[in-house]
Amino acid sequence: MIELRGITRTFVLGDSRVNAVDEVDLHVEPGEYLSIMGPSGSGKSTLLNLIALLDRPTGGEYRFEGRDVIGLGDDELAAIRRASFGFIFQFFHLIPRLSAAQNVELPLILAAIAPTERRRRVSEALAAMDLSDRASHRPAELSGGQRQRVAIARATVTRPALLLADEPTGNLDTASGQQMVELLERLHTEQGVTLLMVTHDPDLGRRARRRIRLIDGRIDSDQCGVSSS
């Protein structure tokens, strides 16, 4: 699904050049559950942005579902994101003036899906997140856990093949964080969604079947199987 080869992302800060991501090779098969961990500044968010097609690498090759995406224009990348990606951000990024249902509906609007079909899928997605009774509430009227569930509903309403989560529990208390991860894992096991999670929380990262550790923009370790610890 994801094939990265020699991906590098260089930032220029004044006179110095920093390789936030340095010659990374990574292959992810459909249906995998992997976590990207590392200390802050290790380049994990930059790598996520590159995989998410939000940022362009300075060098290297990237094939998504077999298609070379390096040379594509912004609008073609947007089309891939719309069709194949679901995003879960640390800071929710819900639009404050829209209700929970409207926030969830947004990706469907962008995909130009008919209103009746949209309503059906939104109520399904909200029901799956146990949020049916909160559909008309605005983000400000929801708890942190509820907001993050709205964000998951928004990320999954288009039934994407790949879910990208950036510190999904970073802004939640332990109980909500736990519930959150279980929801994501259920989507992975029940629907076969490829789940890619960036976190600096070792307990969370350890749950993934495949664990990648980044240090200074390079892959330090890539472990598979159930964690020993």
Add this chain to the structure above:
Amino acid sequence: MRALDIVGLATGALTSNLNRTVLIAMATAIGVSSVLMLTSLGEGARRFVIGQFESLGTNLLIVLPGRSETVGGPPPVMGETPRDLTVDDAFALTAHPSIRQIAPVMVGNAPVSTADGLEREVTVLGSTAELASVRRLTIGQGRFLPPMDPSRGAPICVLGYEVRTELFGTATAYGRWVRISDRRFRVIGVLADSGVSVGVDFNDLVIIPVASAQALFDRESLFRVLAEARSPDDLDAANKAIHRIIAARHEGEDDVTVITQDSVVETLGRILDALTYGVAGISAISLAVAGILIMNVMLVSVAQRRTEIGLMKAIGADTATIRRLFLVEAVMLATVGAAAGLILGLAGTALIARLYPAFPVQTPIWAIVVAVMVAVATGLVFGVLPARRAARLDPVEALSQR
């Protein structure tokens, strides 16, 4: 993305900050309504002036002594007068079938006094019985000059409404004697109040037979001759006939200027139209100001909604969609303002029409169309920059803000 959804999202964004939306829409509304009200006033002025002229009679031709090459301009004030235009010239014109009647006009100033010793300097107009029907004068009291031989004077006069009031107050003027210069005239009639009028103010003059005026001012030459054609179709023929007849009488020299009512009305119409366009243009400046306000508020909006824009891009909105969203928002802002301005402007015009019923204010259709279209176009033009700025935002950078 569907068009209806774009409108829906833009509406949501506008209503979520209702105060700001209302204030900015008001700027556009003031622009549109001022364009409408000022053009309505301009159009009202045009209709008023033209109405006044047309009430003088549309078949009217004015013959002035002296040749002027100006077509349709104002009468030549300083025109040369090589040969006098006489009463005989005037009556010679009636020979032509296209001319129904004529009225010679002679004008001068003279002191008018009553037996009670009241005296006033008044414009004295020498003419004949036909003047009443050519200029559509209404008699308030008594009668107008009787038909008689134009070469014979008579000690009779007709007073304008204001002159009568000033000389006689509330007392009857009919049948009384007045002294004009050193001659005595009996008042045989008083004109009705002509209200507001353009050109000669018939409220403020005294009319006497043309021969008496010639004697009074010791002058042969006429100020002008008013001729009435039989119908509007006869105007051209009458115009040519006048030149021909006068030329024949003036040893082959066509030395008069003929102004038709049409050309006067046309010229005035053009002047007043230019005036209306002028005030419309000046008031349209406020629309440009409103456009800049729209741009400003949209730029603020883009800055405040950076994360929202970043999110939209992340979940798959392409640049055209973001651009369209913000452009539609700006245009809707302008459209709401234009609609409010339309209502405001028409209501204001209706109010003016109610307060000044004599003044025919009317909003021209072109002003409505232009004001609304310019307002919406300003939203479009001034919305482009903020929309482009929003569309160009880098999603990673936009989302890194909390």
